Ligand code: UD1
């Protein structure tokens with residue numbers, strides 16, 4: 081693609097999505113923790129589009145807001161009546177009237193398309209075509225438009241419903257996405273009629289309009305997986321599976337080891353460094369960064385968490401948003417961490433809740449430690465100093481500070497700040513009664529046994 085060519089992307093997001101059976105519009109359903117619409121807007125940005133138009137259905141403030149959030153510069157247009165894909169593109173006429181070299185048309189319910197494929201469509205325009213359609217070969221072509229090709233040029237796209245028996249034998253199908261020369265886009269689209277079975281204005285008819293004007297139309301082929309459309313939740317899961325495989329493969333190619341990749345689940349923005357080891361059955365929610373050399377043991381769940389170099393997590397750990405583990409820190413089994421900075425080399429090895437806290441470097445947090453951060457109304461902070469040692473089964477009632485190098489005796493309920501290098505004990509004192517157990521047993525043995 082010539083870097084000097086400008087590009088407008090038009091994303092059609094006016095789908096009704098009734099087959100999702102959802103209160104949520106179809107294009108806002110998520111893949112890898114990100115809406116399908118945002119996936120498409122991301123691909124468009126990566127393909128170098130200078131301007132983006134999103135065409136939504138009437139009364140879809142939620143879709144408009146999501147589009148604006150994913151692409152703040154995007155212009156929103158409303159298609160008030162659903163009269164076909166060409167009609168939908170023309171809803172963005174004000175954007176189309178601007179002088180762009182390339183116009184890309186995408187469907188928001190075809191979320192896995194890559195920027196590389198979009199660039200290939202643009203390359204075809206740079207090579208002299210006025211239209212480049214995206215083709216693929218599905219296992220079952222029923223229902224798709226067919227690409228009719230002759231002598232290396234695209235002659236027509238025939239919708240399944242309008243196709244003859246012979247045309248239905250064609251296996252090369254229309255993915256729906258298209259690149260149009262900006263110079264010709266508006267006139268091509270405006271020349272499209274609705275003389276077809278569905279009485280719709282088909283975007284696909286732009287091919288025949290172009291041919292009649294002696295302009296060149298071509299096609300580019302993509303893998304079927306990349307252009308799969310999502311109409312129901314079964315297809316949503318299938319698209320998510322493809323997306324997960326991409327993320328797994330990318331992370332491994334970038335130097336992470338996944339021992340059982342098919343059991344690790346990513347979000348769209350998960351970042352794994354080099355020599356990271358991820359054991360089986362790990363889930364990454366949005367916003368996770370795992371730096372070089374860290375280990376995520378089996379059955380851990382992370383979301384909005386940063387794991388710095390050489391730190392270890394799990395097995396069976398939960399890192400919630402704002403968990404930030406310093407270099408070489410250790411978070412072990414059945415530990416939950418939320419909004420907490422954990423210093424380098426600190427150890428929280430078992431059965432602990434740390435929330436709204438900071439933990440100094442090399443501190444040791446014993447099994448069963450709980451930061452009591454919430455009184456039912458407000459959250460409070462716990463600060464634990466560097467090198468502090470919290471004995472097992474302690475409750476730290478926030479707001480509270482444990483000084484550097486301080487010790488907290490096991491089983492303490494700490495309600496007051498503990499100065500550096502001191503020992504705090506806050507538990508019932510121990511009482512001993514010498515010989516009591518022996519006397520008790522003797523007494524019990526002397527009594528007649530009760531029958532149940
Ligand atoms: C379309 C293509 C077909 C292709 C198929 C791939 C046309 C005429 N047909 O058919 O060749 O094989 O996609 O899945 O383009 N939309 C609007 N407004 C409308 C109509 C559609 O915004 O008035 C949007 C939909 O939300 C959807 C996309 O355009 O995202 C495709 O529309 P749809 O009705 O699903 O087209 P298909 O019949 O599947």
Ligand code: CA
Nearest residue numbers: 189256309311
């Ligand atoms: Ca469709």
